[in-house]
Amino acid sequence: MPAPLVGPSSGRGKPSHTPPPNWPKKVPYLPHPVPHAALPKQLITRYCTPAPPPAVHAGPLTKITKIIDPAHPAYGQYGLFAVKKIPPKTWILDYTGVVHDQFGTDLTSNYDLCLELLPVALEADLSGYWDVAVDAAKSGNAARFINDFRGVPGKSKPNVEFQSRKIEVSTQRGKVEVVRIGVWSGKDGVPKGEELLLSYGRAFWKARRREEEETVDES
């Protein structure tokens, strides 16, 4: 992995509590993920403990920008753009929002990202998964503005991707493992001025089409 963009920043690698420019006034800004009221207490430490980022950037790498190209499928909405060249395989930022499990899912959210499927023993011979996700629909950070590459003029693939990481953090109650989902540049990096584009995955767009078809059927 190439060297991260290391340099001075506010607070020795701690994410700033000040929202970036163009942050929407009505959406609370979250430097770290926060727990949903129904998230079991034993999961809060794993997903919401502040954890050091893998790199410290010298100044911001990205900017939230209104999409003014009418040919862009998210025209009139916002996107996240590189303000300087981002080298390949570079950590850019973590995805923050409200961490919830399957009981706290908002089925209408377009900002919900799976964090981890946590194996659980249900009974002696029966196991399953606890579905943990982070939803940035109502609060979050700049990562919530990253659009999908599909239909964006001149783009045929994503240039950033999600990657999860586990960080050992020392707390007053000893060492704990903390899980984060970060946004990383792909193998070609992101040139200055380009929009950061993810692949939301086919499942996202399939579900979206199904919702649209259901809405048409109901009307």
Ligand SMILES: C[S@@+](CC[C@H](N)C(=O)[O-])C[C@H]1O[C@@H](n2cnc3c(N)ncnc32)[C@H](O)[C@@H]1O
């Ligand atoms: C996580 S948000 C991305 C940020 C959003 N543009 C905003 O301003 O809040 C996901 C939403 O962005 C829009 N979007 C993102 N990528 C898109 C694409 N390739 N085509 C159409 N809509 C897209 C859709 O409305 C989707 O529900």
